[in-house]
Amino acid sequence: MALSKLENLYRQMILEHAAHPHHHGSLKKTSQKIELRNPTCGDVLTLEVELKDGKVADIAFAGSGCTISQASASMMTDEVIGKTPAQIAKMVVAFSEMVTGKETDETEELLGDATILAGVAQFPARIKCATLAWKAVYQAVKADDSKATLGLLHHDV
């Protein structure tokens, strides 16, 4: 097998996002700020969100992490701009399901380019790396406090 299977995880686009992450840094105007840790590896992610007219107007992330967590954060920031908290909650659930192997017809529509992270499902040890940024944005903009939605995220707490 050697490393051929690795290409399912480390797709070119993922490597590019990790090497040159989008929306990396901090914001001038921030309405929500959150810091999340991945306790198994010590990775830290800081997320700043600017909400305007009930939508994400701008977003930035900072912190250290592996390729998967950095690329996932970068892709997440691309996808959530212009979305409402309710839409984001749906995206986060779709992402969480996708990386645990449950893709639906809607996945691609909801997640756009981030769908490329579906390969993570074959690497269970890396699911937490992929979901960290999505959990962060979910908490930052928390649209509803529906336990059902949160429950879906619990597989990787």
Add this chain to the structure above:
Amino acid sequence: MVKKMNDYIKDFPILNQKVNDERLVYLDNAATTQKPRAVVEAVTNYYYHDNANVHRGVHTLAERATEAFENVRTKVAHFINAPSKDEIVYTKGTTEGLNWVAAGYGRNHVKVGDEIVISYMEHHSNLVPWQQLAQQTGAKLKYIALQADGQLDMESVQQQITDKTAIVALTHVSNVLGVVNPIAKIAHITHQHNALMIVDGAQSTPHMKIDVQALGADFFAFSGHKLLAPTGIGILWGKSSLLAEMSPLEFGGEMIDWVQLQKTTFKAAPWKFEGGTQNIAGVVGLGAAIDYLEKIGMDNIQAHEQVLMQAILPELSKIKGLTIYGPQEAQERTGIIAFNLDNLHPHDVATALDMEGIATRAGHHCAQPLMAYLKVPATVRASFYLYNTLADGQRLVEGIKATKEFFKNGTI
């Protein structure tokens, strides 16, 4: 020597498998070790033939189980050269042992203004209990600094341990750096200041002959699962005078002497600490593991790991962009190698190695203050044991090279 040691692989059925189409190379022994047939069979036989609760029945099985349970205590005492089997307390592992000392002894003896001294290389389980104790008692928690190569800085040892020191708690071997700390020397300094020397033996006991008396320890804790025994069984050794002054933390069956409506007297140590039904099968497995290790000889195990390190470290050092943490000389370390590759995150490296059938660990290794001290978020760690071979070491070296090639443009 290595050749002879290689014969032991066949005692470990789990190692005979492929992972991701490659022969498994298990290099996560600092996390937990694999179990030889002798241990698995001892546990199975116990359940098939002798299972009963200990110290309770008068029937034959109960007597057999009790005898097996107490015999292992004697075996453990011999294994670590404890003066008495009554100083051997069964725990669920190192973490529980250290917590019991901090809570059962520390809370009764440490006062406001006292100092507790640990080091930057401690595992969270020899750090957080002392931090908690310091918070609860108003004592001050102090850290011994490390030298650039990761060894304890002996000058800092001299500075930090003072007449205010009540407790010095150190790991014998670092689970990240692989360094062996000079416990006997530090115990000497500790005792000059009338403080207690508490030793975390989780990473030393599996790999070298332990003599708690020669170490000058007052308490010494280790885990069975890191030395071929089942999970959920560990040992706390303490000097009998100290165990007598230490309070039990679990009250209930088994540990009592006489229960009246308003007061209770407890059994003597070690039984006063062992409230409730114990992990009897785990104890039996631990006994079998010690027999297995002693048959090979702890000195031979240590020598085998040295041979591996002497061969592997120079090969790893040749890989450009690879940083090895801790002393660079094999003689100064056990079979633990923590490393990073430039521009690669340790998680990505460990996933790549896993794809090549090599089990390593990536992360902070339950030593976040050490990671902060080394100024790295995490490392990859390969840890060897008696069943690992030079071929395993070579697979690691080749695996790292292939990983580097796969990510040749870096990932971070």
